[in-house]
Amino acid sequence: KAGVTQTPRYLIKTRGQQVTLSCSPISGHRSVSWYQQTPGQGLQFLFEYFSETQRNKGNFPGRFSGRQFSNSRSEMNVSTLELGDSALYLCASSRNSESNYGYTFGSGTRLTVV
Amino acid sequence: KNQVEQSPQSLIILEGKNCTLQCNYTVSPFSNLRWYKQDTGRGPVSLTIMTFSENTKSNGRYTATLDADTKQSSLHITASQLSDSASYICVVSAAAGGGADGLTFGKGTHLIIQP
Numbered sequence: 001k002a003g004v005t006q007t008p009r010y011l012i013k014t015r016g017q018q019v020t021l022s023c024s025p026i027s028g029h030r031s032v033s034w035y036q037q038t039p040g041q042g043l044q045f046l047f048e049y050f051s052e053t054q055r056n057k058g059n060f061p062g063r064f065s066g067r068q069f070s071n072s073r074s075e076m077n078v079s080t081l082e083l084g085d086s087a088l089y090l091c092a093s094s095r096n097s098e099s100n101y102g103y104t105f106g107s108g109t110r111l112t113v114v
Numbered sequence: 115k116n117q118v119e120q121s122p123q124s125l126i127i128l129e130g131k132n133c134t135l136q137c138n139y140t141v142s143p144f145s146n147l148r149w150y151k152q153d154t155g156r157g158p159v160s161l162t163i164m165t166f167s168e169n170t171k172s173n174g175r176y177t178a179t180l181d182a183d184t185k186q187s188s189l190h191i192t193a194s195q196l197s198d199s200a201s202y203i204c205v206v207s208a209a210a211g212g213g214a215d216g217l218t219f220g221k222g223t224h225l226i227i228q229p
Binding site: 056090092106 | 150215217221
């Protein structure tokens, strides 16, 4: 059974550019959530999608956005990149949108903004 | 405000020794508590999940305990191995029915096993 796949694994971008990250959930999982992980802040929730709809959103600026497709694959976009956006971006998939079910994480995308 | 505090922040032990990691939380209402292991540069992998009524859950050499009255959990690692070197993250979920926004993450304990 394939796990959660995130692409690309590594990215280097310049300040002011935009970036799109991809997440393919486990087959049959309809919920995809995104997180930013930095050494100082730990894991912080960005947003969650379920059946192509954004279900909830964390406390991040509007430069961070996402979407989910009919096959449950999700993309996250960050526009006008800042140095502070450098982080490991993780996505997790779940069978449904209720937190009492398990969340399976991908290996993440390491974004470096220079 | 929901919070999860983990201690110690980092820990170094010799291979073969046991260790215990702590997690204190103030999440309310409580649904479940999970421990994740995260290797460097990888995503977190679930070790255990416990609901309100569960006191202990084991997964191989990993044993998690939960005291819902004091809002404390611990993760005990027995006979540590070099592959146990990782960050261990405690995650507490608010009441069932909520989404991923109901998860509160600890900042993790960075464990290093020395040969």
